[in-house]
Amino acid sequence: MIQSCSFSRLAEITGGHLRGTDGHFQSISTDTRRMSQGDLFVALIGPNFNGNRFVGQARQNGACAALVSEYSDSPLPQIRVENTLVALRALAADNRNQFGGLIFAVTGSNGKTTVKEMLASIMAQSGSVFSTRGNLNNHFGVPISLLQISAGHEYAVIELGASAKGEILFNTQLVQPDVAIITNAGEAHLEGFGSKDVIVRTKGEILAKLGKSGVAVLNMDDPAFGVWSSLLTEAKLVSFSAKGNPRSSVYAQHIERDESGVRFDMHFQDQRVAVSLPLPGLHTVSNALAAAAAAWSRGVSPRIIQQGLQRFSGVASRLQFRQWGSVQIIDDSYNANPSSVCAAIEVLSQQPGYQVAVLGDMAELGPEAERLHASVGKAALEYGIDRLMATGQFASVLADSATGIGESFGSKAELIPALVSIVEKQPMTTILVKGSRGARMEEVINWLEQKTVQAAKRNTESNADNNMKKMDDNKC
Structure with missing residues (x-):
C-alpha cells in the first residue's frame, strides 16, 4: 500500500x-x-x-x-x-487513487502474462516496477494486486483476465490504466463467453476508461484490430505487427527462428534495434512487440526497450526448456487454449530429436470443446511431430484426430510408463507438456523428472560397477 x-x-x-x-x-x-x-x-x-x-x-x-x-x-x-469483496475493491480504489505513477493494463487470450513480465523488465530500466504476481488477474486478484502497489513504485503493470463478459470492464474501472494493451483474441474460456465475437468485445472493454491522455496498444495482425480501434474516441492508438506491417507503430522484420529462440529487427518508425530472445516461436515476437509498443508510447527509447527485453528470461511453466540428459522438456503446463496449444506444437516441431506432445484437456470451451480439441490433433499432424499422447476427457478426440501418431490414455499414471518407454528407445527426445490448469500436467513433468533422474542414477552406478570390475580384472 x-x-x-x-x-x-x-x-x-x-x-x-x-x-x-x-x-x-x-x-x-x-x-x-x-x-x-x-x-x-x-x-x-x-x-x-x-x-x-x-x-x-x-x-x-x-x-x-x-x-x-x-x-x-x-x-x-x-x-x-x-460485502467484503466490495469493501476490498473500495480500499484498492483508494490506494490506486493515491498512486501517481504510470499504470499499464494488459489483457488478451494468449500472451498477457509474458507481455506483463516483458513490459515490467523494460520499465525496470527506468524505475521501480510492480507487476501482477502469479495469476491474480480476476475480480478477486486485481484489487489485491492494486493494494500491493507501494510508495516506492513508479510504474505498475496489471494483468486482467476474464472468463465472462463484463469482467474486464469491471476491473478496468478499478485499475484506471494509463496504457491499455490487448495482445489478441482467441477461443479461451469459450464456455463462459458463448462466442468468439463476445470474446473480442470483452477484450475491448479494457479500452473503456481511456481518456485523452490514454494510450491503446493493439495488435494490427489480429482480425479484431478494426473492432478494437473503432472503440477509441479520445485515446491515442499505438499498434504493433509481428508480420512486418509497416503501417503499424512498431513492427518486426527479418525474423529468424530455431530451437534456441528468436532473433529479429524491431522497427519504431525511423529507428531500428536488433532483438534476440532465448524463447521460441513467432508468438514470442508478437509478445515482445506488444510490450515494446507500450513502453515506447510513454517515451521509453528503443535502446532501453532492447536492454529490457534482453534481460527477460521467460515465465515459469510457459514454454520453459529443461534438459535431462538426452531428454529435452518444453514445460508449457501452466494453462492451455486452442491457439496457445497450436503455437506450442509449432515450437515443438522445430526441436531436435523425436518430438512428443503430451496434452491434457483444454477447459471451458463449452459446446465447441470436441471440435476445438480435434483441431489441435489435426494441427499436430500438420506440423509433422512424431507422437501425440493425450489424457483427460477429450483424450480420444485429440488422439483420433491425429491419425497415425495419436494415442489416448485413461490417466496420467497410465501415460507415464508409455512415455518413459519412448524416452528409453530414442537417442534424443523432445517432449512438450501442456494442458489447462485443471489438468495438472505439471505432474507429468514431475514424474518424468523422477524417472529420468532414477535412470541416470542407475546408469551411473552401473558404469561405476563396470569400472570397478575392470580395475579388479587388471589387478589379476
Whole structure:
C-alpha cells in the first residue's frame, strides 16, 4: 500500500463499522496460511469458502484486524461490512487513487502474462516496477494486486483476465490504466463467453476508461484490430505487427527462428534495434512487440526497450526448456487454449530429436470443446511431430484426430510408463507438456523428472560397477 491506513479510516472508506480498538495496517491478506505479521485479514466469501470462519486463525497467525461480513467471537478488532469483496475493491480504489505513477493494463487470450513480465523488465530500466504476481488477474486478484502497489513504485503493470463478459470492464474501472494493451483474441474460456465475437468485445472493454491522455496498444495482425480501434474516441492508438506491417507503430522484420529462440529487427518508425530472445516461436515476437509498443508510447527509447527485453528470461511453466540428459522438456503446463496449444506444437516441431506432445484437456470451451480439441490433433499432424499422447476427457478426440501418431490414455499414471518407454528407445527426445490448469500436467513433468533422474542414477552406478570390475580384472 502507498501508506498505512487506520481501522477507523477503513470503516469510513468501506461504509463499515469498527468493533474494537483502533490501529493501523499497511498490507492485507486473504489467506491465513500466507499471512504476515500486522496484515489486515480480509474475510472473502466464495462458493466453497467463508473467510469469516477463519478470523481466529488469522489472529493466531499475526493479523492486526479483520475485515468481515459477520462478527466472530475473536477479540481481534473487526470492521464489519455488508460485502467484503466490495469493501476490498473500495480500499484498492483508494490506494490506486493515491498512486501517481504510470499504470499499464494488459489483457488478451494468449500472451498477457509474458507481455506483463516483458513490459515490467523494460520499465525496470527506468524505475521501480510492480507487476501482477502469479495469476491474480480476476475480480478477486486485481484489487489485491492494486493494494500491493507501494510508495516506492513508479510504474505498475496489471494483468486482467476474464472468463465472462463484463469482467474486464469491471476491473478496468478499478485499475484506471494509463496504457491499455490487448495482445489478441482467441477461443479461451469459450464456455463462459458463448462466442468468439463476445470474446473480442470483452477484450475491448479494457479500452473503456481511456481518456485523452490514454494510450491503446493493439495488435494490427489480429482480425479484431478494426473492432478494437473503432472503440477509441479520445485515446491515442499505438499498434504493433509481428508480420512486418509497416503501417503499424512498431513492427518486426527479418525474423529468424530455431530451437534456441528468436532473433529479429524491431522497427519504431525511423529507428531500428536488433532483438534476440532465448524463447521460441513467432508468438514470442508478437509478445515482445506488444510490450515494446507500450513502453515506447510513454517515451521509453528503443535502446532501453532492447536492454529490457534482453534481460527477460521467460515465465515459469510457459514454454520453459529443461534438459535431462538426452531428454529435452518444453514445460508449457501452466494453462492451455486452442491457439496457445497450436503455437506450442509449432515450437515443438522445430526441436531436435523425436518430438512428443503430451496434452491434457483444454477447459471451458463449452459446446465447441470436441471440435476445438480435434483441431489441435489435426494441427499436430500438420506440423509433422512424431507422437501425440493425450489424457483427460477429450483424450480420444485429440488422439483420433491425429491419425497415425495419436494415442489416448485413461490417466496420467497410465501415460507415464508409455512415455518413459519412448524416452528409453530414442537417442534424443523432445517432449512438450501442456494442458489447462485443471489438468495438472505439471505432474507429468514431475514424474518424468523422477524417472529420468532414477535412470541416470542407475546408469551411473552401473558404469561405476563396470569400472570397478575392470580395475579388479587388471589387478589379476
